[in-house]
Amino acid sequence: MNSRAIVVERPGSHRLVTGPPPEPGPGEVVVRVAAAGICMSDREVYDGHRDPAYVRYPVIPGHEWSGTVEAVGEGVGTGLLGRRTVAEGFRSCGACERCRSGDTSLCASGYDETGFTRPGAFADHVAVPARLLHPLADDADLRAAALLEPAAVVASAVRAGQAGAGERVAVVGAGTLGLLAVQLLAAASPGELAVFDPRMERAVQALEFGATHARTPEETEDLAGRYDLVVETAGAPSTAASSCLLARRGGRVILTGIFTAGATGIDLVHLSLSQLTVRSVFGAPSSAWAFAVRAFDSGLIDPRPLITHEFPLERFGDAVALVGGGDPKTGKVLLRPS
Structure with a gap:
């Protein structure tokens, strides 16, 4: 089985690559991506305007996403297979004083985030630590759930x-x-x-x-x-x-x-x-993610009306050009790998 991904080699340069899907390591899962949102941070990565301390080229962007667990690594329960889910982006260590106080977005071990320093979700598959997952309801709208990352920041x-x-x-x-x-x-x-x-x-x-x-x-x-x-x-x-x-x-x-x-x-x-x-506020701690997911599951927030454009991976260039383009009719732009 092949898996595609958008790789930004350096500012202003991207390509669509095809290869085997990522393998889940110990404690990890591989998720088939259903939808991934493009935000101004992704545009900054593409244009080369993001602080160098917060991006590592070459990179597969994509930190706002949703999908379905397709494979689990050693030590991860098989009950997650087939679950619809989102996941926290910050790879917090879980052991430092800030993490143990619940402030996982202030992790003292250094900045590390899916889509910026680790391969992200502008791809068919993304691998993440299982501990960062926030499983969704079985009938969750995965298109709308791609906006749960900004919803967690707002929460x-x-x-x-x-x-x-x-x-x-x-x-x-x-x-x-x-x-x-x-x-x-x-x-x-x-x-x-x-x-x-x-x-x-x-x-x-x-x-x-x-x-x-x-x-x-x-x-x-x-x-x-x-x-x-x-x-x-x-x-x-x-x-x-x-x-x-x-x-x-x-x-x-x-x-x-x-x-x-x-x-x-x-x-x-x-x-x-x-x-x-x-x-x-920069990013969101685990508690805010849990709050946002509960609000989404209960219908307290509905991100669907914010979505105005959807593109396949092959049209990433067109999609990223819309973000920050100034058109007031452009809301959330999604990539839909599937």
Whole structure:
């Protein structure tokens, strides 16, 4: 049996390779990939814009994915065979102080992630440690489940923000993370749930997911100091600073966007005088993954409306070109190996 994979040899260069499927090592499983999402991090890998400490070329990208367990390695129970599943991307060690405290996304053994430093899911098969699996319901929609990785990141942010019933909440950015955040935050019964995005088509979509207001970034100044909780999801150069301005005195700000050098700094005078609590989120610990999977299984979140394009592996070049292309009609782009 042959297995195909997209290999990014170096920035701007990829090829479709065919060979035997990966063999599961001790404690590992091999999953047949059903769907894999392409996000801006994958585009950064392809363009060569990701921090060199967080990618290892040549690489098979793909960290947002779902599939079915097809083979198990030594020490793994055969009961997993045929199970629909997703898996955590961070290869946490499980033994350091941070892992033993439950903060697996802060593993002290160093960064190691499927799709960046290890072969990912832009392929027919992917091999992962069985301990990282989160099995799904037998009838789970694997197309939608491919978005459970960003859902886990959002779950980590929402849990850190501790949204309370009746609070005023803002979400900055109406991309995949932002729209998933709206779904989770709406379940907390906020008094107001506003979404800020320059692409009004995307912000309006947030209204369908439970937001009460669709705002433009130009409205930030008029609404400064209004919100109890601000969840930033855009990672644009100015959104960390503007998110802090939206928060009320004593409010909370959660930053989930991945910022690059040169981003506008947070006003430290405003930060200290307003007594804001600011926290960043990078990836998701195991507990957030478990929360996201439960929310998905119960119907609390539904990623399906976010998917706008699907491509076979052979059209990876076309697919990655859409991501970050600026078209407001482009939502989540999937590769469908099968």
